[in-house]
Amino acid sequence: MPKVSERGTIMPASPIRRLGPLAVAAKARGTKVYHLNIGQPDLPTPQEGLDALKHIDRKVLEYSPSDGLLSLRQKLQQYYSTYNIDVDVDDIIVTTGGSEAVLFAFMACLDPGDEIIVPEPAYANYMAFAISAGAKIVTVPSSIEEGFALPPVEKFEELITPKTKGILICNPNNPTGYLYTMKEMLQIRDLVKKYDLFLFSDEVYREFCYTGAPYISAFHLPGIEDQVVLIDSVSKRYNECGIRIGALITKHPELKKNVMKFCQARLSPPLLGQIVAEASIDTTREYMLATYNEYVERRKFLIDQLNKIPGCYSPIPMGAFYTVVKLPVDDADKFCEWCLESFEYEGQTIFMAPASGFYTTTGMGKNEVRMAYVLNKEDLAKAMKVLAEALKAYPGRTL
Numbered sequence: 001m002p003k004v005s006e007r008g009t010i011m012p013a014s015p016i017r018r019l020g021p022l023a024v025a026a027k028a029r030g031t032k033v034y035h036l037n038i039g040q041p042d043l044p045t046p047q048e049g050l051d052a053l054k055h056i057d058r059k060v061l062e063y064s065p066s067d068g069l070l071s072l073r074q075k076l077q078q079y080y081s082t083y084n085i086d087v088d089v090d091d092i093i094v095t096t097g098g099s100e101a102v103l104f105a106f107m108a109c110l111d112p113g114d115e116i117i118v119p120e121p122a123y124a125n126y127m128a129f130a131i132s133a134g135a136k137i138v139t140v141p142s143s144i145e146e147g148f149a150l151p152p153v154e155k156f157e158e159l160i161t162p163k164t165k166g167i168l169i170c171n172p173n174n175p176t177g178y179l180y181t182m183k184e185m186l187q188i189r190d191l192v193k194k195y196d197l198f199l200f201s202d203e204v205y206r207e208f209c210y211t212g213a214p215y216i217s218a219f220h221l222p223g224i225e226d227q228v229v230l231i232d233s234v235s236k237r238y239n240e241c242g243i244r245i246g247a248l249i250t251k252h253p254e255l256k257k258n259v260m261k262f263c264q265a266r267l268s269p270p271l272l273g274q275i276v277a278e279a280s281i282d283t284t285r286e287y288m289l290a291t292y293n294e295y296v297e298r299r300k301f302l303i304d305q306l307n308k309i310p311g312c313y314s315p316i317p318m319g320a321f322y323t324v325v326k327l328p329v330d331d332a333d334k335f336c337e338w339c340l341e342s343f344e345y346e347g348q349t350i351f352m353a354p355a356s357g358f359y360t361t362t363g364m365g366k367n368e369v370r371m372a373y374v375l376n377k378e379d380l381a382k383a384m385k386v387l388a389e390a391l392k393a394y395p396g397r398t399l
């Protein structure tokens with residue numbers, strides 16, 4: 001048989017989906033599985049988007065322009081202006097989900113061997129996309145004890161080499177729920193400016209900030225406008241993960257040209273998804289508020305429940321809809337597998353994402369999992385009961 005690529009071999013499997021086959025097998029045995037592993041919200045898509053989809057009246061479902069429909073880019077520009085993100089329509093490139101925006105950002109900015117510095121734990125697909133681009137993610141550890149605050153800026157500076165091309169942040173953060181402060185954002189700005197780096201800023205959860213602290217976009221930071229590469233997506237804010245629409249926003253003229261070549265090579269972002277996304281931008285304040293309020297409640301409920309289980313600890317996430325939880329177990333990878341393979345409580349079990357996959361430093365996150373609070377409160381309550389019972393029964397319990 002021909003040999004497959006080294007790149008594919010070293011590509012990490014998604015920690016969010018890796019245990020998927022075990023969940024399928026558990027369901028086949030008749031076990032109810034609560035999915036805390038994936039950021040796939042159960043809330044409704046805006047009616048405006050669903051209506052637009054229902055009423056598509058076209059004779060041909062053609063390719064759209066490679067940078068997306070102009071009408072969608074115009075709408076996005078207005079949407080960003082409501083967050084004081086001052087960008088031109090020409091700065092916005094529509095992509096096939098935020099995922100493709102990350103991939104194209106890396107492909108267009110980085111050469112093989114180039115490095116980007118990322119605080120860890122980090123959204124695991126950054127590592128996978130960096131490998132796709134032949135680039136290297138260098139991580140600065142943040143810790144659950146410090147609530148996953150930005151590590152001291154000196155820690156970043158220590159890692160800067162001639163190969164360093166950028167810093168990547170996710171704000172509000174997946175997986176930790178951390179929201180960067182103005183002081184932290186200005187520290188990052190100063191570093192990016194001093195070393196002439198790109199600042200990749202993934203802000204797909206901007207709608208979900210819970211503490212009253214302001215959301216600070218990388219585009220709010222004066223003096224680095226041409227260095228910012230913003231990653232966006234409609235997946236989370238409109239509960240539209242399946243339409244695959246995101247955006248890459250940059251004011252860097254050469255970068256725009258580079259990204260466009262990747263966009264042209266893949267011809268077009270999804271036409272139908274763009275139609276739905278465009279209509280969804282018109283959704284009401286009530287819709288956005290209802291979604292927001294639902295997460296506020298779920299977050300409070302989940303964190304309260306978790307911190308009541310002996311040996312569990314979760315900081316209070318400030319944004320997004322995830323939390324990283326410390327569990328009293330020897331190995332969270334094994335525990336997550338065991339829950340799916342060998343455990344059930346009253347016909348139910350839970351699917352969590354082991355946190356080790358969100359770190360690159362070996363050994364970190366060994367007793368942590370990421371949970372997404374994308375289930376309704378009743379299901380979250382049942383899932384927490386299952387977790388408490390699983391921890392009592394697990395042979396590798398440490399407390």
Ligand SMILES: Cc1ncc(COP(=O)(O)O)c(C=O)c1O
Nearest residue numbers: 039097098099123174233235246
């Ligand atoms: C931080 C972050 N960025 C980007 C994405 C990609 O989302 P999509 O490709 O659905 O837009 C996700 C999805 O979970 C995410 O959590």
